[in-house]
Amino acid sequence: MDWAEKYRPQHLNEVVGNSSAIRQMYEWARDWSPEKKPLILYGKPGIGKTSSAYALANDMNWEVVELNASDQRTKAVLERIAGSSSTTASLTGASRKLILLDEADNLHGQADRGGAKAIIDIIAASQQPITLIANDYHALPKQLKAVTEPVQFRALQARSIVPRLRQICAAEGVDCDPAALQEIANRAGGDMRAAMNMLYAAAIGKDRLLASDIRTSTKDERSTIFELVGAVFAGRKDADLLRLVMEVEDTPDTVEQWLEGNLDHIPDLPSRMRGYASLARADEYIGRTYQRQYYTLWRYANAVMLLGVAEAAGGRGVRGRIMPPPRWQKMGAAKRQKAVRAGLYRRLSSVLKIPEEALRASFFTAISILVERDAARYVREFGLDADELNLFINDKPRAARVVREAAKEEKEVKKTPPAKRGGGRVKKPAEDAPKDDPGEFRRGPPPGQATLF
Structure with missing residues (x-):
């Protein structure tokens, strides 16, 4: 087992650095209630975000249910795993379950279609604490940022990394030159996991570690x-x-x-x-x-x-954040819209029994006029989300409002007992009606026309 995993902190007081973030996490967990917003831990890789979440769960006697970017995080998968976990009690005797979604800023593409919306729905209905983890906070959807509480993790300073490396050397029985530990801490660039991996690589098969041994153990990360x-x-x-x-x-x-x-x-x-x-x-x-x-x-x-x-x-540096090329954002938005449109055509073709090509060429404009007149009705009938409704009405704020109100009405209907739906009146069975009503008008055959029976 590599040392990064072997010496992963088990409790919050073992986490190196980021004391303010750790305190914020502990206060959130100590007073947790369903009304509290989920946490979103963000910062560069290797600085203790995931380890801190597991340490928090261990200190609070919470069970952890984790989904990461290697899982297929479609709406159905999230609702089946994280959604059911967020509303049910633990089977292991833990006081609560911590729903942990790692790499939340990687919700993209067709594989994660509906993932962000599913997370927001799970947060709204959750009876268990939820924590999200991201490297880039700015890459998250703004709807997701609105319903979460951010906790920033910063890169560790070299002087904070050295004592932890010294503890590991003592536990492994390796005599380490202080200059070697300082060199590793400087090269790690604030990444504790990288520092521990470098120490492990340099100390394999050695009882004593010198600064000259560090030359062969560089950080396992290319320049970005x-x-x-x-x-x-x-x-x-x-x-x-x-x-x-x-x-x-x-x-x-x-x-x-x-x-x-x-x-x-x-x-x-x-x-x-x-x-x-x-x-x-x-x-x-x-x-x-x-x-x-x-x-x-x-x-x-x-x-x-x-x-x-x-x-x-001229060496004046960067004022603000280094941003990805703007054309990428436009291309990404166009790609997402194309995926939404293709999915909508498939669904409407199945519901209306119309071929996709005919729907696109001849019927989409007419359907758009109907949806524009009564958007709420067609949101329910076609199961539209805000992006799909916006393709019909071309009004993002209105589309989001209509979908939100439709979802709220649907939840209220589900809470209402069946007997009280439709004004509380229940139809009488047909056999309870009187068979012969002398006052009822009975239409006979026209004059001169006989019946067959």
């Missing part, structure tokens, strides 16, 4: 695109930029889009113009690379765009 973009705008040395671009997993065309999407951080227009000129020149090399399949040209593209944008930025 965020580090590269930040280094470009911070004015790092040319050699450092060319080394970093070789370490990131992204290809030069992707790096170019990231740099283009963040040129707004350059305040003056002349400098920004020089940055665009460098990107345009690099784009020529990228185009020739794909045209001729001669990938040696990539190194010229890298040099032109990195050094050119760095010169234009």
Whole structure:
């Protein structure tokens, strides 16, 4: 067993750093009630978010029910696993169940269709505590952020990591040079899990660990695109930029889009113009690379765009957050809308018994007019969500309001006893009606027409 798992904290007082976040979690759990918002723990990987959630559950004698990004988190799966768990008691004798959804910012694509909406519905009906975990808080849907309470985990400082590494060395019987532990803590970049993995890799088969042994145990993580973009705008040395671009997993065309999407951080227009000129020149090399399949040209593209944008930025750094390319957001929105539209066509084709092509070409406009006139009725009949209803009425706020009100009415109907539905009147059976009513008008056959019986 690797040391990161072996020495995972079992209690909150064993978690390294982030004392304010730990205190916020404990106070939330201590006074928990169904009216409290779920927590959402966010921050970079490896700084103790998931470990803290498990430690909290252990301290509170709660059972943990976890779903992570490796699971298929469709609406049906979430409602079956997390939904049922959130409204039922524990079978193990635990006082409560902690519903833990890891990597909540990775709810995307067709596989997770309806996942975010299902989470919000589960939160509304939950009788058990819920905690979500995310690396990027800003990537979460705003509807999900509105119903949760954020808890930020920050990267650990090297001086907080060293004592924990020293404890592990003592427990494993390894004599560690303080300089070696300090080197590991510095290289970890605030990531406790990475620091423990580096220590484990360097100490295998050794009774004593020296600083020279750390050279073979580097952090198991490549440089990220965020580090590269930040280094470009911070004015790092040319050699450092060319080394970093070789370490990131992204290809030069992707790096170019990231740099283009963040040129707004350059305040003056002349400098920004020089940055665009460098990107345009690099784009020529990228185009020739794909045209001729001669990938040696990539190194010229890298040099032109990195050094050119760095010169234009002048070492002034990034003011605010490094954002993904805006075109990606537009492409993602278009892709999501296309998936919603395709799913809606399939459902309407099944309900109305109309081929999808005919529905799309001839009937969708007419159906849209009907839905526009009585949106609530068709939300119930077709089972529409807010995105699907918006395709008909092209009004997002109204679509969200109508779907929300329809869901509320449906819940109230379910709570009402069957005998009281429809005004409380129950139909009498037909056999209870009088058979012969002298006052009832009976229509006979027309004059001159005989009956067959």
